[in-house]
Amino acid sequence: MAVTVRDDRLSRSVMFLFVGAALVLLGIQWRAWAANRQDTTTTSNTTANVKGTQSSAITANRKDGFKGNSDSATTATTLKRSAKLVIDLSDRRVYVYREQALVTSYPIAIGQAGWETPSGSFQVLEMQRDPKWQHPITGEVIPVGAANPLGKRWIGFLYEGRTHIGFHGTNQEELIGQAVSHGCVRMQNRDVVALYDQISLGTSVDVRP
Incomplete structure (x- = not known):
């Protein structure tokens, strides 16, 4: 009997030892798991913040880019409106001014005697691109092309009844610099295209003798 009692106590001691060790191991594992979870949560929050910051930066850049393009378009329109044209009939040139400063000039042909x-x-x-021309006597309409006496652009600045006066290109560029038109201001086609792109409706035109 005594031997049997001693064995029960030993068994209980061994059992308590194993249970205690198991509890210690469980506690260590639980602490490691809790620490791991906290690190993961912190990393997720940091990633979310970075993504949010990048998204905001991209949005800001897009807005800034759009604003820049808008400002450029506004500046171009303002420059066109500030242009002023001066036609000097004596030296047969048109001068382009902007804010009182001469920008450029082009040779022209002017009206002949009586016109x-x-x-x-x-x-x-x-203002018209690739204008059609109607013959004043026959009424024939001349389409865009090499035979059209208005060339590539029309910029009208005087309308009185059937009299229409303005800048236009020509199919006879060799006559630029002479008094050969019926009152209009003829220009080389490349020059009238360049002039067209520098002005807008309402641009002032000063014609000097």
């Missing part, structure tokens, strides 16, 4: 280009102060009233 003189009128002098005075005017403003651009009409």
Whole structure:
């Protein structure tokens, strides 16, 4: 009997030892798991913050880019509106000014005797790309092309009844610099295209004798 009692106590001691060790191991594992979970949560929050910051930066950049393009378009329009044209009939050139400063000039052909280009102060009233031309006597309409006497652009600045005066290109560029038109201001086609792109409706036109 005594031997049997001693064995029960030993068994209980061994059992308590194993249970205690198991509890210690469980506690260590639980602490490691809790620490791991906290690190993961912190990393997720940091990643979310970085993503949010990058998204905000991209949005800001897009807004800034759009604003820059808008400012550029506004500046171009303002420059066109500030342009002023001066036609000097005596030296047969048109001068482009912007804010009182001369930007450029182009040679022109002017009205012949009896069809003189009128002098005075005017403003651009009409602008057309690749205009069609109607013969004043026959009424025939000449389409865009090499035979069209208006060339590549029309910039009208005087309308009185059936009289229409303005800048236009020509199919006879060799006559630029002479008094050969019926009152209009003829220009080389490349020059009238360049002029067209520098002005807008309402641009002032000063014609000097």
